[in-house]
Amino acid sequence: MTITTTSAADLSTALQAGDLTSVEVTGAYLDRIAAEDGELGAYLHVDADAALAAAEAVDAARVAGRDLGPLAGVPMALKDVVVTEGVPTTSGSRILEGWRPPYDATLAAKLKAAGTVLLGKTNMDEFAMGSSTENSAYRITRNPWDHSRIPGGSSGGSSAAVAGGLAPWSIGTDTGGSIRQPAAVTGLVGHKPTYGSVSRYGLIAFSSSLDQAGPMTRTVLDAALLHEAIAGHDPYDSTSIDSPVPVLAEAARRGAEGELAGLTVGVVRELGGEGHAEGYEPGVLARFQEAVALLESMGAEVREVSCPAFDLALPAYYLIAPSEASSNLARFDGVRYGLRAGDDGSRDLDEVMALTREQGFGPEVKRRIILGAYALSAGYYDAYYGQAQKVRTLITRNFAAAYADVDVLVSPTMPTVAFPLGSRVDDPIAMYAADLCTLPASLAGVPAISVPCGLSEGLPVGFQVMAPALADDRCYRVAAALEAAQDAARGHRLLDELGRTAPGSAA
Known part of the structure; x- marks a missing residue:
């Protein structure tokens, strides 16, 4: 070794x-x-x-x-x-x-x-x-x-x-x-x-x-x-x-x-348990079941x-996390630290901030900022962010039960x-589904x-x-x-x- x-x-x-x-x-x-x-x-x-x-x-x-x-x-x-x-x-x-x-x-x-x-x-x-x-x-x-x-x-x-x-x-x-x-x-x-x-x-x-x-x-x-x-x-x-x-x-x-x-040990039905195997690769389920059998063999x-609310974890997460991100990433404005774009004296501060964020953030970050800002906007807060937080409470109660x-x-x-690399880059929904099992916790x-x-x-x-x-x-x-x-x-x-x-x- x-x-x-x-x-x-x-x-x-x-x-x-x-x-x-x-x-x-x-x-x-x-x-x-x-x-x-x-x-x-x-x-x-x-x-x-x-x-x-x-x-x-x-x-x-x-x-x-x-x-x-x-x-x-x-x-x-x-x-x-x-x-x-x-x-x-x-x-x-x-x-x-x-x-x-x-x-x-x-x-x-x-x-x-x-x-x-x-x-x-x-x-x-x-x-x-x-x-x-x-x-x-x-x-x-x-x-x-x-x-x-x-x-x-x-x-x-x-x-x-x-x-x-x-x-x-x-x-x-x-x-x-x-x-x-x-x-x-x-x-x-x-x-x-x-x-x-x-x-x-x-x-x-x-x-x-x-x-x-x-x-x-x-x-x-x-x-x-x-x-x-x-x-x-x-x-x-x-x-x-x-x-x-x-x-x-x-x-x-x-x-x-x-x-x-x-x-x-509780096997979560909604996360690859009996009757909820759609979207799971057969080899993954086989290894999982073998591991469960090993735990049983040890007593x-x-x-x-x-846990029924776990089925709602994916949409809830992708409202809560982008909403918080849109707030957290507002600090990256080119004024205090990091990249500062377009500051040649011909633009006002708002334009410099917009250029900095345009050049500094990648496509996925922009996507989540836009989604989060929309979910937090007047008229939509209760319908989206508020509802997602209610689902979060239900998931917590499912865990407690x-x-x-x-x-x-x-x-x-x-x-x-x-x-494979590149296989989901143009399909954000498929990419997000990779987190299906980890989101409830x-x-x-x-x-x-x-x-x-x-x-x-x-x-x-x-x-x-x-x-x-x-x-x-x-x-x-x-x-x-x-x-x-x-x-x-x-x-x-x-x-x-x-x-x-x-x-x-x-x-």
Whole structure:
């Protein structure tokens, strides 16, 4: 096993034991970025000198005997929506090209304090608006499994970096599924925390009532460790929940033991359950059903649950999110920072602002601003935005009713595997449908994790686990149990293929 295929948890152990240095680990990833990212397109900004300097500082502190945390010296990547002091932060948009923020987002500051080494900022759909990372103003990102296919979105750069071996783990953001969906199509673990449990301060806002940062990793334990590092109350964020950080890594370790007796799992009928399979690829449903059977084999009780309002999540989301976006993006006007177009002295301020927004925003961002502004306009607010918020309440009530009978809810993460690049660019409705399974948890603010559950036609399939608010540990427990069971099954299949018997069994 090489450095760039080792889990972050194992890298941490090796660094603490002195078997590796941070410079060695960081250098290995920088070499791989230099060799592979020209084709993959995962990063928008990489500063090798700064990364190596940070790694050297961690190594020196360790040699000096300083008490360092478990993440110290482990490299990582940040989605370009995370404000990072002195580092170009564009949110994938021309309107912020070249902007170097004067401060750190809270989660960036926490990771810096933990001693992580920033490799770079990853590509994304502009202002996190998209499901394929084809809406970036700078470059297209490709899926490491098949370069002709999407890596998911909007956190496609983060997913491609980890899945492609260009980072051991990364931070993404999830508004309607933008952590879980790219994790699913690239074979990663991606967790959307309970809304408000990870600070949004310093995240460039798309939809303030939905945006949430979280981990994208190769293993469930890695996700839990990274989640613990960024979680916690933040007085700078008015939506931050003042509650203790749950013990997530321990939940993942307990889940990996494979014991789920006493746990009740609800299969959501409206998300690929019995009778609601239209639009889902057969291979995706087959892998999902196999994963459910694995959970049952570990002692979980499985039952089907109906959440009727989930069928309305897609239209509700695409009224609420654009409405909030139209308000949030009003700040990008060419006056205070970023791009400023047409300021040659011949135009008034309104004209300069209009030219700046015309040149700075891409087609998808303009589409959502227009849709949101319309939904919020006089005479239409109650008919569109108000109705969508009522649907959101119904979805939240569906979750509450379901959790009265089950501990977690499960579904496929995405109805299909990664689709070909360019295949949905001219069909926004088809593109939006990629988020069908992830939207309910976002609208309700509950935690949800995507964990790999096999392949369909050679491409990864994701399995989604949802839990009540602040019960993120349940997501990690179930995901880790499934991960361990699948690893064991793969090991047994490999032994069979090699013509051997499992250890301890009769020859």
